[in-house]
Amino acid sequence: MTSIDSYFGEFLDNEDNEQEQDSKPLQDMRSGVIFLIDCTPTMLGLHGSFDLNSSNAVDSSSVKSGFDLSLLCCQTFQQNKALHSPFDMIGLVLMRTSESSVDTKNIMVLQPLGLADSTRILEIEKLRQLKPDELEKRYGTIVNQPNITFPLHEALWACQNQFITSSKTFGIKHIFLLTDDPDPVNKNANLKRRAIAKMADMKQYGIELEVIPIKQQNTKFDYKLLYDELLEDELMYPDVDKSSYHPDPTERLDELLSRINSHELRRSRLARLPFHLGSSKNLTLGISVYCLVYPTRLPSPIWLSSSDNKTVRVHRDYYKIIDPYGSFDPVKDLLPSHDLVRGIKLDGRYICFDKDELTEAVRNIAPVVATSV
Numbered sequence: 005m006t007s008i009d010s011y012f013g014e015f016l017d018n019e020d021n022e023q024e025q026d027s028k029p030l031q032d033m034r035s036g037v038i039f040l041i042d043c044t045p046t047m048l049g050l051h052g053s054f055d056l057n058s059s060n061a062v063d064s065s066s067v068k069s070g071f072d073l074s075l076l077c078c079q080t081f082q083q084n085k086a087l088h089s090p091f092d093m094i095g096l097v098l099m100r101t102s103e104s105s106v107d108t109k110n111i112m113v114l115q116p117l118g119l120a121d122s123t124r125i126l127e128i129e130k131l132r133q134l135k136p137d138e139l140e141k142r143y144g145t146i147v148n149q150p151n152i153t154f155p156l157h158e159a160l161w162a163c164q165n166q167f168i169t170s171s172k173t174f175g176i177k178h179i180f181l182l183t184d185d186p187d188p189v190n191k192n193a194n195l196k197r198r199a200i201a202k203m204a205d206m207k208q209y210g211i212e213l214e215v216i217p218i219k220q221q222n223t224k225f226d227y228k229l230l231y232d233e234l235l236e237d238e239l240m241y242p243d244v245d246k247s248s249y250h251p252d253p254t255e256r257l258d259e260l261l262s263r264i265n266s267h268e269l270r271r272s273r274l275a276r277l278p279f280h281l282g283s284s285k286n287l288t289l290g291i292s293v294y295c296l297v298y299p300t301r302l303p304s305p306i307w308l309s310s311s312d313n314k315t316v317r318v319h320r321d322y323y324k325i326i327d328p329y330g331s332f333d334p335v336k337d338l339l340p341s342h343d344l345v346r347g348i349k350l351d352g353r354y355i356c357f358d359k360d361e362l363t364e365a366v367r368n369i370a371p372v373v374a375t376s377v
Contacts, residue, residue, distance in 0.1 A: 035176035036117055038095040038163045039078040042183035043145050046220055047071045049136040050145070070218035071139065072132055074182040077260040079128040082120035084263065090303045093117045093174075095166055096128070099159040100188070102144020108162050110154065112143060117166045123313070153192045156230075157202035160213070164206050177211040180260075184218040187229035196230060203234050216260075217253045225253075 045051055049069030067073045078096055085092045096115040105113045114131075115124055134142070160179075167177050189195035203213060213235065217225035227250055274293045281287040307316040322339040323332040347356035357365070 034172060034174055035089070035092045035178065036095070036167055036170065036172070036174040037081070037092070037176075038097060038117065038166065038179045039074065039081070040097050040099060040159060040163055040179055040181045041071060041074045041078075042181070042185060042188065043071065043098050043101045043139075043143060044183070044185050045140075045145050046184055047074070047218060048139050048145055050140060069136060070182075070184055070220075073218060073257070075128050075132050077180075077182065077257065079125055079132070080261050080263060082125050082128070086120040086122075086125070090119065092120070093170070093172065094120055094124075095163070097159070097163055098143060099156075099162075100145060100154050103142070105162075107165075108158060111159055111162050113162065113166075117170050117172075153190045153195055154188045155195055155198070156188050157195070157198040160199065160202045160206060164202075164209065164211055167209065167211060177209070179211065179213045181213060181215045182218055183215070184220050184223075184225070186217070186226045186231065189230060191229075196233075199230070200234055214256075216256050219253065 041047070047070040049071065067076060078094070082094050085094060094115070095113070095117040098112040098114060099110065101110055101112045103112055104110055115127070118124065131139075163179050167174065189199065206213065215227075215231050215235065219225060274295050277291045277293065279289045279291045281289065307318075308314065309316050322344060323334065324337040324339055325332050342359065345356040345358050346362060347354045349355075
């Protein structure tokens, strides 16, 4: 990169956050989204009813419960991602269930972080067809009583752990928490403090949390019980009313439930140029140059088994063959990776190198620069 390119790249770095994100490489722009659904009895539809009269994106007759509405949001979100952002990854986690995953208690990881495909979408579609009693029988629920608390920090840790252990690099890490309970810790000061501490730890990793209330009829979702402190930003002024910053759940649900039927390309900024007004250069504007034609990467093909439609994984083994008939013992003649060598034939003889020797030889070779006169 030349000095002038470096100057243009650093010019007005904080001009626009959205444009700054568009200039990142594709692997850094990959987003990871986890839907964290609270499985309370009212969410599962075992008793009570949720309010969907104000939503315009979905027919109220087709949604049975708040849990069904949350699954529909996740399903629509994956359908949109599969169309216009096939490299983004989505996960689905249930909290406050009687059944648990391997490493967590009362938390079920239904779909770990992965690419949106037809198999995952059909799994959610089949789950939506279950009745509330069938859902309660399969996953169970922790009855929301005054003397029962739920460690919200463990559910947040289960989501954070998926981002940390993933082999992919994410530019955006987001968690949607869909719940109808404004206080899952039930006024437990210790669990509240641990949830706030876990949220602060997630901010260090660049993980955002967004709470989407599922309104129950004749019930108010009070942010002051927990989520005002949990979502508090250090840059917010203490005298500002936090209630004005709460997003409208109806508008947010409409955005998640809106089906996108077109492929929207990301903007590709080629450069950013300074434009000076006047000879004194006291007033300078940043002008971005965009490319209207941008190559779109096709999703990489995946081999599937014809019997069960599952992903085929390739595992390659090497065996030592001595006799000319090609026979070998699958146990005794198996060659481990460190026994494999690479060689070249010179004057009728093979010169062989193992992996460590090749690595050391490449490290000691000076870089060669091609020049032309």
